[in-house]
Amino acid sequence: MIDTLIATLVSGLVLGSLYALMASGLSVVWTTLGVFNFSHGALMMVSAFVAWTVSEALGLGLLVGIAAGTLSAALVGIIIERLLVRPFYGDRNMLLITVMTTLAAMIILEKSALIIWGARLKQLPRLIEGEISIFGATISAHEALLVALAPLLLIAIWQFTVRSTVGRSLRAVGQNQESASLIGIDVSKAFAIAFGLSAALAGLTGALLGSIRFITPTMGSEPLVKAMIVVIFGGLGSLGATAGAAYVIGIIEALLILWLGLYWTPFALFLLMIVVLVFRPNGIFGGRE
């Protein structure tokens, strides 16, 4: 019994790490630009495919592949910001319009990936082979790496936004664009940095996920939908609340799978989310918006 519970908690931790990486990227873009990026999951997928091409098809090794994937996701993210988000700054309906343009970007990326890489399932080798035992629950070393990496990355982003000048300028822009530009912050550069950083995060997550799950053109939509649940629970406003919510959702999901089975879990999660929203419209951890 205890063994099952520990195994469940550990698999919840793996899910939570994945969701935390996804959702924190969404949160960075949201707090800086006020844009919800629907193509976030697709960026993950682009990176996984590029990583596969570089490391498997070209044979340059996995680390090079992951780096190339992450960079290409960042690049695509910056292009999306420039072409699909920037023209609508200041528009009264910017929020709605950018939801639509990033949704269109998602379709374009997914269909392009299908045309370029085909429908055959692909998978990356693992970064570290072997398995690791945590309190008697066994997971692959690669998944353990994801679990270890997630908090480090989250802390790095947090420190970046709190301490570094560039990071602080992102927050300043998020709080008040006019004042930020008055004190000499390059607002459009801050937007590009926020989008690029968020996309790179999605890219790294995608490249790492490519060793655990199959790489398909639609591999990003399930994590994106889960990340949406996370931000509804945690609110989009603060990185800490978003990351916290990601782990809570990951563990709840693992427990629900144990308790209700694989089929009912997504339904229960969505139902839980809607109930939460009725009583806490800004999320459980989200105090203010």
Next chain:
Amino acid sequence: METMGRYTLPVLALVVLAFVPMVVEASFTRHLFIIAFIYAIIASNWNLSLGHCGIFNFGHLTFFGVGSYTAAIAAKTYGVDPWVAILLGGPAAAVAAFLMAAPVARLKGIYVVLVTFAFGQLAMQLVLSQSDITGGAQGMVRIPYLRLGEYSFLKDYKLGYYYVALGLLVVSTIFIKLVIDSPFGKSLKAVRDSEEYAAARGVSVSRQRVMVLVLSAIFTGVAGGFYSIYLRVASPEVFGFGTLSLALSMVLIGGAGTIYGPIAAAIALTFATEALAGVRGLEEARFIVIAVAMILVLRLAPGGLLRLFEPLVPKALRQR
């Protein structure tokens, strides 16, 4: 005199559409028209909440899916007459809309997008998990078809289905027009354009939002019911990103906040995507073309393409 002018173009379009089957005998072309009419109902009703009331509703296809599965289950599992099954899609979708609207009415901005979207996912997960009722990921097949007395609608190259679909579109459009022109419709615009002012003038913002979502679901659900009965299939695909973005592009390209724009765009886009699908190598790329078109319209003609032609239409004929 002015009333005559206002209705000239739509009535003219209707007359043309009514005569199409006399000229077009090919079963496939008629099929495209039928699908276009269904999409026109989805898009124009979606526009009711998205364009006219400004609700960031991304769960509209859920109403369609609920109608589709309601009709499929009623007709196939319970042996309800297919005509009745189609109509049952309406109230079922309205109930779904009410359930969705309850949390949405209190939310703002991006959270409305997230929740309405998640509601669609919830419905899809329910369909997938209840595979003994809904057929799960495979969907339902061999759903009973329409009959009128002894006449089977499978005959005459879809002639019957064509007129049923067109009839549904006409009734749905009249319904939308009545809603828009009523005092209720004007209060929706007030909620969209200035929530605070509307509230200050005694309009209950939450109540109007719930009402418009429920109203927009009725004909969408009926269209969903017709879709299942016509194709004789119900599949969870209707809840997916693909259908959602296609219908959304129709609303946007046709012009959010207009009445006839999404209808015209639905017909144009259905034929355009089908034409692109015929070109070798473009089977998947056509979705890219539509997505790009959607972005370009948002960028260059935010009022929709139909608005671009507005200056060409004499003032008496204009209808918003």
